[in-house]
Amino acid sequence: MDYFLSEEQQMIVDVARQITEERIIPQRAELDEKEEFPVDILKAIAQADLFGLYIPEEYGGFGGGSFDIVLALEEFGRGCVGIATAFAANALGAYPILISGSEELKQKYLPDIASGAKYAAFALTEANAGSDASGIQTTAVLDGDHWVLNGSKQWITNGGEANIYTVIAITDRAKGPRGATMFVVEDTDPGFSYGAKEKKLGIRASSTRELVFKDCRIPKDRVIGRVGTGFITVMRTLDLSRPGIASLGVGLGQAALDEAVRYAKQRVQFGKPIISFQAVQHMLADMAIQVEASRALVYATARNLDVNKSGVSKISSMCKVMATDMAMKVTTDAVQILAGYGYMREYPVEKMMRDAKILQIYEGTNQIQRNVIGQELNKEYINK
Amino acid sequence: MKIFVCVKQVPDAKDVRLDPKTNTLAREGVESIMNPYDRHALEEAVRLKEAHGGTVTVLSMGPPQAEATLREAVSCGADEMVLASDRAFAGADTWATTYTLSMAIRKLGGADLILCGKQAIDGDTAQVGPGLAERMNMPCITYVRKVVAVADGAIRVERMMDDGYDLVEAELPALLTVVKEINEPRIPSLKGKMKAKKQQLVMLSAADIEADPDQLGLKGSPTQVVRVFAPEMRGERAMIEGTVDEQVAALAARLEAIL
Ligand SMILES: Cc1cc2nc3c(=O)[nH]c(=O)nc-3n(C[C@H](O)[C@H](O)[C@H](O)COP(=O)(O)OP(=O)(O)OC[C@H]3O[C@@H](n4cnc5c(N)ncnc54)[C@H](O)[C@@H]3O)c2cc1C
Numbered sequence: 001m002d003y004f005l006s007e008e009q010q011m012i013v014d015v016a017r018q019i020t021e022e023r024i025i026p027q028r029a030e031l032d033e034k035e036e037f038p039v040d041i042l043k044a045i046a047q048a049d050l051f052g053l054y055i056p057e058e059y060g061g062f063g064g065g066s067f068d069i070v071l072a073l074e075e076f077g078r079g080c081v082g083i084a085t086a087f088a089a090n091a092l093g094a095y096p097i098l099i100s101g102s103e104e105l106k107q108k109y110l111p112d113i114a115s116g117a118k119y120a121a122f123a124l125t126e127a128n129a130g131s132d133a134s135g136i137q138t139t140a141v142l143d144g145d146h147w148v149l150n151g152s153k154q155w156i157t158n159g160g161e162a163n164i165y166t167v168i169a170i171t172d173r174a175k176g177p178r179g180a181t182m183f184v185v186e187d188t189d190p191g192f193s194y195g196a197k198e199k200k201l202g203i204r205a206s207s208t209r210e211l212v213f214k215d216c217r218i219p220k221d222r223v224i225g226r227v228g229t230g231f232i233t234v235m236r237t238l239d240l241s242r243p244g245i246a247s248l249g250v251g252l253g254q255a256a257l258d259e260a261v262r263y264a265k266q267r268v269q270f271g272k273p274i275i276s277f278q279a280v281q282h283m284l285a286d287m288a289i290q291v292e293a294s295r296a297l298v299y300a301t302a303r304n305l306d307v308n309k310s311g312v313s314k315i316s317s318m319c320k321v322m323a324t325d326m327a328m329k330v331t332t333d334a335v336q337i338l339a340g341y342g343y344m345r346e347y348p349v350e351k352m353m354r355d356a357k358i359l360q361i362y363e364g365t366n367q368i369q370r371n372v373i374g375q376e377l378n379k380e381y382i383n384k
Numbered sequence: 385m386k387i388f389v390c391v392k393q394v395p396d397a398k399d400v401r402l403d404p405k406t407n408t409l410a411r412e413g414v415e416s417i418m419n420p421y422d423r424h425a426l427e428e429a430v431r432l433k434e435a436h437g438g439t440v441t442v443l444s445m446g447p448p449q450a451e452a453t454l455r456e457a458v459s460c461g462a463d464e465m466v467l468a469s470d471r472a473f474a475g476a477d478t479w480a481t482t483y484t485l486s487m488a489i490r491k492l493g494g495a496d497l498i499l500c501g502k503q504a505i506d507g508d509t510a511q512v513g514p515g516l517a518e519r520m521n522m523p524c525i526t527y528v529r530k531v532v533a534v535a536d537g538a539i540r541v542e543r544m545m546d547d548g549y550d551l552v553e554a555e556l557p558a559l560l561t562v563v564k565e566i567n568e569p570r571i572p573s574l575k576g577k578m579k580a581k582k583q584q585l586v587m588l589s590a591a592d593i594e595a596d597p598d599q600l601g602l603k604g605s606p607t608q609v610v611r612v613f614a615p616e617m618r619g620e621r622a623m624i625e626g627t628v629d630e631q632v633a634a635l636a637a638r639l640e641a642i643l
Pocket residue numbers: 089121122123124125129130131132154155156157158200208358361362363364365366367368371
């Protein structure tokens with residue numbers, strides 16, 4: 001399908017595709033097997049100027065938006081969702097600064113994120129606060145010219161690898177939803193350390209770790225936005241980042257479809273290539289329909305986000321649900337079509353199926369996305 | 385430092401065929417790429433520029449289509465691109481090619497360092513690098529696998545050998561031909577691609593480089609291609625079995641029989 005990309009957008013796709021073909025695909029199985037962080041690949045992505053895609057030019061970026069990052073992420077997702085997650089988490093970590101940060105914070109942190117010189121991460125989840133973000137217990141207390149953080153964050157992507165962490169903590173419990181604030185914590189700050197690296201089902205090239213704050217002292221000016229606006233920044237961050245996760249689903253679904261069609265044409269049973277069996281053809285047809293429909297919704301959403309800054313939660317959640325449920329279904333079907341071979345690590349589809357699962361969980365489970373969509377519908381129809 | 389990189393557009397080796405009638409490479413329908421060794425030469429040039437300052441100019445002698453390869457080189461970090469293109473250049477062997485390239489480089493003010501791939505994957509002669517060095521009156525170091533240092537008007541490099549490496553130093557200006565081991569070429573960057581799109585192509589004709597027409601193209605090429613063919617597989621193959629001692633004895637006996 002022709003999506004009428006501009007010349008610039010086509011260049012983004014071409015650069016990301018070359019990295020995917022030449023660097024990501026040849027290394028993905030080994031990095032998955034060894035659970036190894038993709039340092040060299042991230043360097044190649046940085047050298048190709050893609051770390052700064054969505055960062056304004058005045059901070060050393062390319063000055064693009066959601067649609068630009070979505071195009072790149074789709075290509076990386078086609079190669080490896082683990083490596084793509086390690087890359088995408090930088091944007092998730094940078095968005096709070098971009099959305100709510102002061103001019104000083106932007107100048108201080110965004111250029112290094114845009115060049116890929118420093119990695120970023122986003123820290124919301126805690127042991128007792130997953131879907132229910134209001135349950136966070138990490139605290140920040142003002143002490144003279146410093147904030148002092150205590151508590152821990154769980155399952156943080158790029159934990160231990162990133163240099164810049166955007167962290168939400170309770171600053172005034174009595175104020176409820178207006179009692180949390182976001183901060184920038186640097187890897188070298190005193191009182192900041194990491195827990196063990198998690199062992200995972202999929203996206204094993206990405207690093208997932210606990211962050212521990214023990215009387216972690218950071219300068220007062222590390223507050224992102226105003227004190228008490230933490231949850232607003234978090235919600236706006238996730239609105240922006242969800243189409244990115246959705247595009248990983250599109251890329252992954254496309255990759256699984258490609259593998260399944262190629263295999264079905266060449267695998268012979270009962271004297272014929274299995275693609276000649278209608279049962280297989282129909283599965284492939286359904287996979288192709290779902291991939292293309294998801295892509296269309298993700299692109300439309302990203303283009304919308306580049307124009308409309310508010311009222312985007314519903315579409316952002318819709319594309320995340322559709323594309324990631326699709327990725328789970330399509331990768332599962334790809335394994336079914338490759339059957340025994342598909343189940344073996346020798347072929348790439350078992351990894352695709354393992355990698356797909358996380359897309360339905362992180363950045364808000366798909367149940368939570370449906371809650372958001374339902375609540376928005378309820379609001380929209382109030383006067384109708 | 386003024387660095388020149390000589391690049392050639394070649395048919396993608398993945399689908400090279402010989403035209404059985406003309407015994408030349410069948411180029412129709414075959415995708416063109418930058419000669420893979422030249423990608424390494426370009427990468428090294430860009431790294432040297434990043435470390436020591438200067439400019440990187442990519443130069444190709446070829447048909448107008450070679451522009452695509454030059455633009456790719458700019459997207460990977462080259463500053464200038466020059467295409468020596470003229471009907472008079474057609475049919476050049478390595479002798480005429482080095483003449484043309486040397487005249488072009490002179491016309492452009494000369495070079496402190498010239499980098500070439502060790503050979504082109506279509507002709508596979510590995511002659512253009514050394515030949516060009518001779519024409520430019522420069523020292524030539526072939527099979528470079530590492531640039532160790534550039535200082536005080538000299539360059540020190542490692543030359544890949546079967547049994548190790550040679551450490552060689554040459555005064556600048558010099559010409560190096562590089563092997564793949566020297567580096568991993570970068571993928572074109574977004575800014576590089578945008579620059580490549582806008583970059584002005586410098587075209588040089590035979591007249592522009594003030595060449596002697598008798599030394600150009602087919603006319604200036606002493607090489608005579610008598611026949612091009614795929615060598616037939618010959619010779620018997622035998623498996624020697626048994627314990628190691630038995631195998632060694634059997635092999636020795638066979639060798640003795642031949643000698
Ligand atoms: C690999 C990985 C990387 C991650 N990276 C990050 C990161 O970088 N930064 C970060 O902050 N977090 C990160 N997370 C955390 C992730 O965002 C959470 O796991 C996710 O939000 C869900 O929280 P939970 O796992 O605690 O599930 P729970 O909230 O305990 O949910 C359990 C189940 O109940 C359902 N459920 C819960 N509440 C409701 C409800 N109200 N209505 C309907 N269903 C409901 C959920 O959908 C789910 O099926 C990561 C997680 C993983 C696994």
